[in-house]
Amino acid sequence: EQENERLKQENERINQELLRERQEKEKQIQEKEKEKKRANEAEAKILIVEQEKNKLNQEIIQLKEENLKLKLKQIKDKDFxxxxxxxxPTDFxxxxxxxxxxxxxxxxDSTTGTVSLKQVLENGTWELEVQFSNRGQTGGIxxxxxxxxxxxxVGPRDSPNDQNIASxxxxxxxxxxxxxxxxxxSGNVSFTDNQIIKAEYDSEKGTLIFFVDGVQQPVYIIGIKEKVRFIV
Known part of the structure; x- marks a missing residue:
């Protein structure tokens, strides 16, 4: 009987060791799967970043309804x-x-108003592209x-906006x-629906330049020293 009991205990010990080994192998397999998943996710993120870089110079502005589309970009950097x-909120x-x-x-309809972007324009050159589609009521940038x-x-030319806004x-x-x-x-062309209007602000030079469908306009603003944000 003692021998049987000893053999039984020995079998239990061996079974426990085999169980621990199996659990350890399963844990190693899970860790490898996690590492593989992390590697795949990192590779996917790199691919997404590369795709975004390739899209920086593509124009994706085509309106089919009455709205205004904005694109904010810091030149030589990325879209924001x-x-x-x-x-x-009752109007916009x-x-x-x-x-x-x-x-x-x-x-x-038949009301004026001005909205601003939260992004403060610092440390370089920034662009904002705008395309209007509102039956010729348009607006500005x-x-x-x-x-x-x-x-x-309140419009940008109304008091007190007119002393705090350039457009x-x-x-x-x-x-x-x-x-x-x-x-x-005066001196710049007027613009209307479906044209691409761009404002280019250089925070180092303190200048604000305007473009219509890629053509730079002759009248622009210089001497800007305050921190500013874009408006439409």
């Missing part, structure tokens, strides 16, 4: 997600296009002092004039 300050609504572009939908809070239902104006806001510090300056 667009965050917008909405002074009047926003939808994402692809994470880098946004549509602004104006819900009320420009910059605002970072510290200034734009009130609801390039199409229909409704103007006819191609550049408005700065309460003064309008």
């Amino acid at each position: 997600p667009i965050a917008i300050i909405n002074p009047d 609504d926003f939808t994402d296009v692809d994470g880098k572009q946004k549509k602004i939908i104006k819900k009320k 420009g910059i605002v002092k970072d510290t200034y809070v734009i009130p609801a239902r 390039y104006q199409g229909p409704s806001w103007g006819s191609g004039e550049v408005h700065c510090k309460g003064k309008n300056t």
Whole structure:
């Protein structure tokens, strides 16, 4: 009997050792699977980054409904997600296009209003591309002092906005004039629906230059020293 008991205990010991070995092997297999998954995820992220870099110079602006599409970019860097300050949620609504572009939908006709982007324009050159599609009511593009809070239902040329905002104006806001510090300056072309309007701000030079369908306009703004944000 003692011999049987000893053999039984020995078998239990061997079974426990085999179980531990099997558990250890399973753990190693799981760790390898996790490492493989992490490697695959890292490779997928690298692929996504490369794809995003390849898309930087592609224009993806084609509107089929009444809205405004924005694209914010820091030159020689990358596209930035667009965050917008909405002074009047009853009048403006926003939808994402692809994470880098946004549509602004104006819900009320025959009313004016100005929205600004949250991104402070520092450390280099920034671009904002805008395309209007609102039956010719259009609007404009420009910059605002970072510290200034734009009130609801007020245009960029209205007081007190006119002392804190500089803008390039199409229909409704103007006819191609550049408005700065309460003064309008003519010389740029007017623009309308479905054209690509671009503002290029250089924080080091303190300049704001405008483009219409890729053509630089002759009237631009210099001497900008404050921190600013884009407006539409």
